[in-house]
Amino acid sequence: MAVSTSSWKELRSVLDSDKKLLKKPNLPLMANQLNSLSLRMQDEELPRHAAVCHVEEAHLYQKMGNPNEERKQYATAASMLNNTIPTDMMNRSRGLTSLEAAKALVGCNQYEMAQEHAQRAVRLLEGEFYTYTRAVYLLAEIHFYLSEWEHLLADIDDLWMSVMKTRPKSVAGRRILKDLEVMTVLILQKSQVPRSLVAESYVTFSKDTIPLQYQH
Secondary structure, eight states: OHHHHHHHHHHHHHHHTTSOSSSOOOHHHHHHHHHHHHHHHHHTTOHHHHHHHHHHHHHHHHHTTOHHHHHHHHHHHHHHHHHHHHHHHHHHHHHHHHHHHHHHHHHTTOHHHHHHHHHHHHHHTTTOHHHHHHHHHHHHHHHHHTTOHHHHHHHHHHHHHHHHHHOTTSHHHHHHHHHHHHHHHHHHHHOOSOHHHHHHHHHHHSGGGSOGGGOO
């Protein structure tokens, strides 16, 4: 997950250079940077992220008035996404198997063994909202039983990000956000985690910090 986050930050940095008002963006250089970033993401086995780079490259070539290269980049992105379909199906099957194994081990109070399977399920099911959410909830439950409070807070952060990116206005999404508020308060009461760390997570979930377009 850290590798993925680093790559996205670099992508954001490249794209932000196109928005600077006092400096004319170097579009060819940006295209080369995106291409290099795509290659690195492919090495990191992140084909969907690499495809995003090529879509952004296509946008740059459109600005440069190069329709042939624009079409080429869109075709590359489409091919990458198409090639992920068999892998996605395999990962989903493996992820669901790991999720069921983790559930069974939790039922036997084998939390440390369950943690390994739950972490694998979270990794393999990323991108599928409902199964991914179930996996992270289970991992959070395991961290609760193991009294791993900081890891539990990280699980809450992951759930919050997943909801805000994909289901902020849905009934399920709003229910999860409410659950996360309650979970954060319970962690504060139960654990020895520094109050400042818990408070930081709690503020994240409060209504005042949710963008206006997500509020009802």
